[in-house]
Amino acid sequence: MISPESMLLTRRKLLQFSGGMGLNLGGLWRAQAQGIAQTTSTPVKACILVFYYGGPSHIDTYDMKPDGPSEIRGEFKPIQTSVPGLHISEHLPRMARLMHKTALVRSVTHQARLHDSASIHALTGRPLEGPDRELFAPQPQTFPSYGGAISYLNRQNPAETPFATVPFVFQNVHPVPCQGGGFLGAAYDPLLIDVDIKGLKYNVEMLKLADGLEPQRSRFRQELLDQIEYSSPDNIRLKALYHRAHKLLSSQRLKQAMDISQESKATRDRYGFFPAPLPVGEGGGGGNGAEMGMAREMRGQNMLMARRLVEAGIPFVNVHDFKQQGQNWDAHYKCFNQHKSFLLPMADQGLSALIEDLDARGLLDSTLVVAMGEFGRTPKINGDGGRDHWPDCYTVMFAGGGVQGGAIYGASDRMGAYPSRDPVTPGDIAATIFWRFGFDPATEIHDQTARPHRLATGEPIKSIFGMV
Numbered sequence: 505m506i507s508p509e510s511m512l513l514t515r516r517k518l519l520q521f522s523g524g525m526g527l528n529l530g531g532l533w534r535a536q537a538q539g540i541a542q543t544t545s546t547p548v549k550a551c552i553l554v555f556y557y558g559g560p561s562h563i564d565t566y567d568m569k570p571d572g573p574s575e576i577r578g579e580f581k582p583i584q585t586s587v588p589g590l591h592i593s594e595h596l597p598r599m600a601r602l603m604h605k606t607a608l609v610r611s612v613t614h615q616a617r618l619h620d621s622a623s624i625h626a627l628t629g630r631p632l633e634g635p636d637r638e639l640f641a642p643q644p645q646t647f648p649s650y651g652g653a654i655s656y657l658n659r660q661n662p663a664e665t666p667f668a669t670v671p672f673v674f675q676n677v678h679p680v681p682c683q684g685g686g687f688l689g690a691a692y693d694p695l696l697i698d699v700d701i702k703g704l705k706y707n708v709e710m711l712k713l714a715d716g717l718e719p720q721r722s723r724f725r726q727e728l729l730d731q732i733e734y735s736s737p738d739n740i741r742l743k744a745l746y747h748r749a750h751k752l753l754s755s756q757r758l759k760q761a762m763d764i765s766q767e768s769k770a771t772r773d774r775y776g777f778f779p780a781p782l783p784v785g786e787g788g789g790g791g792n793g794a795e796m797g798m799a800r801e802m803r804g805q806n807m808l809m810a811r812r813l814v815e816a817g818i819p820f821v822n823v824h825d826f827k828q829q830g831q832n833w834d835a836h837y838k839c840f841n842q843h844k845s846f847l848l849p850m851a852d853q854g855l856s857a858l859i860e861d862l863d864a865r866g867l868l869d870s871t872l873v874v875a876m877g878e879f880g881r882t883p884k885i886n887g888d889g890g891r892d893h894w895p896d897c898y899t900v901m902f903a904g905g906g907v908q909g910g911a912i913y914g915a916s917d918r919m920g921a922y923p924s925r926d927p928v929t930p931g932d933i934a935a936t937i938f939w940r941f942g943f944d945p946a947t948e949i950h951d952q953t954a955r956p957h958r959l960a961t962g963e964p965i966k967s968i969f970g971m972v
Contacts, residue, residue, distance in 0.1 A: 547941050547942030548872045548904075548906070548941060549819065549871065550814040550819050550820065550821070550870065550871045551650070551651075551820050551872040551873075551874065551937060551940070551941070552810045552811075552814060552821045552823060552871060552873050553627075553650065553651075553821070553822050553823070553874045553876075553937075554810075554823045554855065554873070554874065555623075555822060555825060555876065555877070555878075556832075556875065556876065556877040557619075557825060557826045557829075557832045557833060558619070558794075558829070558832030558834035558835075558878075559834060559877045559878055559879045559881060559893060559894075559898075560843075560877045560880070561835065561843060561881035561891050562610070562880035562881065562897070562920060563577070563578060563880070563881065563883060563920045564578055564593055564595075564881075565592065565593050565596060565843075565848070565899070566592050566593070566608055566610070566899045567608075567916055568582045568591065568592065568593060569883075569918065569919065570582050570591075571918070572918060572919060572920070576883045576884060576885075576919050576920065578885060579840045580593050580595060580840065580844070581594045582594065583597065583600055584600070585599075585600040585601070585603035585604075586603050586604040586910075587603045587604050587909070587910035593848065595848040595849065595852065596848060596852045598852045598853060598856035598857075599852050601856070602856055602859050602860065602903075603909075603910060604909040604910050605859055605868070605903055605907070605909050606859075606901055606902065606903040606907065607901070607907040607909070607968035607969075608899055608900075608901055608911070608912050609899065609900045609901075609902070609933075609965060609968065610897075610899045610913070610914050610915055611897060611916060611924075611925065611928050612898050612899065612900050612914075612927075612928045612929070612930070612933065613896055613898075613922070613928065613929065614631070614879075614895045615631075615636065616636050616895055617893050617895055618637060618638050618893070619638060619676050619680075619829055620632070620637065620638045620639045620676050620680050621636045621637060621638075622893075623674075623682055623878040624680065624681065624682040625878070625930045626682075626879075626930050626933075627650070627683065627878075628647040628648065628686070628930075628934070629650070629930050629931045629933065629934025629935070629960050629962065630646070630647040638677065639676065639677065639680070639681070640677050640678075641678070642678045642679075643681050645681035645682060645683070645684055645685075645687075646681070647687065648684070648685050648686035648687065648688045648949075649682055649683055649684060649685070649694075649822070650937050650938070651666075651668075651669075651694055651819075651820035651822060652684055652686060652688055652692040652693065652694070653692075653938070653949060653959065654667070654820050654938070655667045655685070655691075655692045655819075655820070656685070656688045656692050657941075657943055657947070657949070657959075663818060664758065665695055665758055665813075665816070665817075665818045666692075666818070666819060666820065667692070667693070667695065667818070667819070667820045667821075667822075668694050668695045668696075668697055668813050668820070668821050668822070669683065669695070669696050669697065669821075670697045670699075670706075670810055670813070670822070670823050670824070671697060671699030671706065671802060671806055671809070672696070672698070672699065672798070673696065673824075674824045674829075675827065675828065675829065676829040688949065688951065688952070694820075694822065697762060697809060697813070699799050699806075701801060701802065704777065704801065704802065705764055706762050706763075706764055706809055708762040708763050757816050760816070761812045761813055761818075762809075762812075764808060764809055767808065767812075771861075774861075775805055775808040775854055775857040775858075776803070776850060776853040778800055778801050779795075780800070780801055781795065781797055781798060781799075781831075782795045782796055783796070784796070785831070786837065786841065786842075787830065787836070787842075788836070788838075788888050788890075789837075792830035792831060792837070793831065793837075794831060794832060794833065794835070794842055794846040794847050795845075795846045796831040797826045797828070797831040797846075798826070798827045798831065800826075803825060803850045804853055804854035806823045807823060807854040807855065807857060807858040808857070808858070808861075811862060814862075814871055815865070815867070819941075825851070833847060835881065835890050836886065836888065836891070836892055837888045838888070838890060839881065839885070839889060839890040839891045841889075842890075858873065859873060859904065863904075868903070869904065869905070869906060870904075870905070871904050872902065872903075872904055872905025872937065873901075873902065873903040873904045873905070874901070874902055874937065875900070875903070876901070876933070878895075879893055879895035880894045880897065880898025881893070881894050882894045883919045883920045883921045894921075896921060897917075897920065897921060897922050897923050900928075900933060905940050906940070906970075907968055907969055908967075908968055908969060908970040911967070911970075913926060913965055913967060913968050914926035914927065914928055928962075928965065929961075930962075931961035931962030932962035932964070932965060934959075934960040934961075935961075935962040935963050935964045936964040938959055938960055938964075939964035939966070940964075943959060944959070945958070945961075945962065945964065946958060946959065
């Protein structure tokens with residue numbers, strides 16, 4: 505198992521190395537009437553997974569309950585979308601115009617009620633072993649993240665950079681162990697595309713050679729490394745990491761992708777620049793709140809960077825919308841002001857720009873976009889005007905990658921509390937992602953002791969892609 509500290513390939517490491525049938529038929533018929541092409545079995549080339557750390561309120565976004573009692577439905581009004589009969593929150597006007605390019609899964613459910621447990625389940629498809637809990641000490645990661653597993657499955661024909669994370673590792677008390685290669689090993693951890701907040705850019709400096717190390721000297725070191733014969737498994741893995749580091753340091757394609765200044769001002773403005781974090785938030789009992797979130801200025805730019813990384817040939821990109829627990833989507837206090845003032849407008853702008861941009865560049869059909877949190881929020885509003893953790897039923901959005909636009913899979917009950925039909929587990933979400941890359945969820949993957957494990961425990965949701 506891999507420790508949280510080794511989950512990502514950072515600048516320091518680089519320099520060291522260089523030294524079923526639940527489809528809503530109305531949505532399907534509407535999509536067909538609008539002439540939206542049905543998908544084929546052609547696998548996608550890339551996936552961008554946008555993780556809304558903290559848990560967005562499904563009831564205040566994509567699964568509203570306008571006919572519910574006041575203590576359930578909340579303050580927001582539904583608005584019509586580009587799919588007739590489909591309504592979403594008034595604070596998502598840009599996404600409302602794009603719902604014909606998305607599919608909603610409204611019946612995702614699991615039992616992890618705390619952030620660490622829920623994030624592990626959401627981003628590996630497997631529950632944390634033992635009781636539901638937050639992790640108050642560092643813990644090694646067990647099962648791989650989706651990007652780590654895809655990297656492993658493509659190891660015989662790897663991309664130059666198989667897996668990347670933008671713009672930081674997210675954490676509660678410690679980095680949550682669900683972001684790397686897990687039992688597959690550090691070779692399947694992502695490259696961290698670190699954000700430069702002051703410069704409103706990304707740290708392309710990480711790919712520069714150390715001072716005094718010329719390219720010719722670096723190549724000479726690589727040649728010497730190739731001549732060394734390693735026998736122990738640990739040294740063989742270390743040699744593979746050295747090769748990976750040298751490859752990254754010489755990658756002009758990645759350097760260009762990370763130089764976001766190459767984008768026009770109009771494009772960067774379309775994705776959005778947002779206000780800097782406030783020193784004190786409105787969250788009760790300690791000043792928590794999304795308005796304090798680290799690097800919130802770049803929430804839209806992270807989406808633009810993800811598009812650039814996909815264009816550079818990276819198959820899997822994780823975008824972590826917030827870094828720190830409490831200063832994120834965890835709106836226990838003043839949920840409605842948090843969502844309408846600090847959360848939804850920025851998310852609406854960035855995600856809609858990503859989908860439109862991928863579409864305009866001919867990349868949307870071959871790129872699967874998945875937008876999700878680790879759970880939803882309680883149907884009942886609490887005494888502080890907030891909503892609490894609710895994994896019993898929430899919504900995950902898919903876009904691109906051949907989705908049947910306007911599709912809705914599953915449903916919540918009239919309170920938004922539990923699935924009323926077609927419950928979906930994180931294992932099913934995992935299986936869907938792997939299946940769209942062309943991999944059978946029953947495929948065996950092996951940990952570093954050669955023990956076999958099923959790739960995903962669930963079954964793909966094929967109907968949202970127009971397939972039975």
